[in-house]
Amino acid sequence: MRIGIFGAGGMAEALGGQWSGHDVMVAARDQAKAAKISARVGTWAETARASDVILLALPAASVPEVLAAAGNLDGKVLIDCTNAVGPGAALTIPDQAVRIAAAAPGAHVVKAFNLCEVDVWRMTPPVFGGRPLAVPLCGAPEAIEVVSSLVRDLGCTPLNAGGLDRAGLMEATMAFMVGLWFDGHDAQACFPPLPA
Ligand SMILES: NC(=O)c1ccc[n+]([C@@H]2O[C@H](COP(=O)([O-])OP(=O)(O)OC[C@H]3O[C@@H](n4cnc5c(N)ncnc54)[C@H](OP(=O)(O)O)[C@@H]3O)[C@@H](O)[C@H]2O)c1
DSSP states (O other): OEEEEEOOSHHHHHHHHHTTTSEEEEEOSOHHHHHHHOSOBOOHHHHHHTOSEEEEOSOGGGHHHHHHHHOOOTTOEEEEOOOOEEGGGEESSTTHHHHHHHHSTTSEEEEOSOSSOTTGGGSSSOEETTEEOEEEEBSOHHHHHHHHHHHHHTTOEEEEOOOGGGHHHHHHHHHHHHHHHHTTOOGGGGSOOTTO
C-alpha cells in the first residue's frame, strides 16, 4: 500500500515502523526526523500525491493548516489518530474527525488508533491477557476496509465501529478514559467481558 505519514513524532514513528513492509513516505516540518522513519521524505503535497492512505500524526489543532498545504486529497483515505485533550482531560476540539472531513471533502476520513498510548502501538503485537488488542474504526465502509488491513499488520483486530458520525464518541471516550487513567484508575476494569 502507498502510505503517507504527516508528522514525525511518536505516533508517526510507532505506526510507520509497523508498516515498514509498505511503501511509506513521510512529510514533516523536521525533515531529519522524517528521514528516521522512512528513506522517502517529501513535502506535504508531494507525500499526499504519492499516497493512497495518509496517517495524520499531528497535533489536532495543526491538522487544518497542514491539509490546506497538502493540496488535492480527493480519493485519499485519511487516518485521524488525533486527540484534542487539554488540562483536566477536557476535549478541546469536539468532532475533530468530522472537521477534518469538512476540510477535505473529497477524502475518506477514518478515526483510528486514538484510544491507546504510543507505546502500545510499538508492541509487536499488542496483546493483553492473551487477547489481541481490538482497534475500533469509524468511517465509510470502503475506507474502513483499507484501514482494517493496516490494523491487521500490527497483529490487532479491527472493529468496524460505524460511520464518521460515531467518531466524536471515540474522541469523547478517549478524553474520559484519560481522565480515569490520570486519576490512577484502571479504566479497563469498568467493562465486563462480552458474555456478561
Ligand atoms: N502520543 C500518544 O500516546 C498518542 C496516542 C494516540 C493518539 N495520539 C495523537 O496523535 C497525534 C500525534 O501525537 P504524537 O505523540 O506523535 O505527537 P508528537 O510526538 O508531539 O509529534 C507531533 C508531530 O507533529 C508535528 N507538528 C507539531 N505542530 C505542527 C504544526 N503546527 N504544523 C505541522 N506539524 C506540526 C511535530 O513536528 P515538530 O517535530 O517539528 O514539532 C511532530 O512531527 C496527536 O494528535 C496525539 O493527540 C497520541
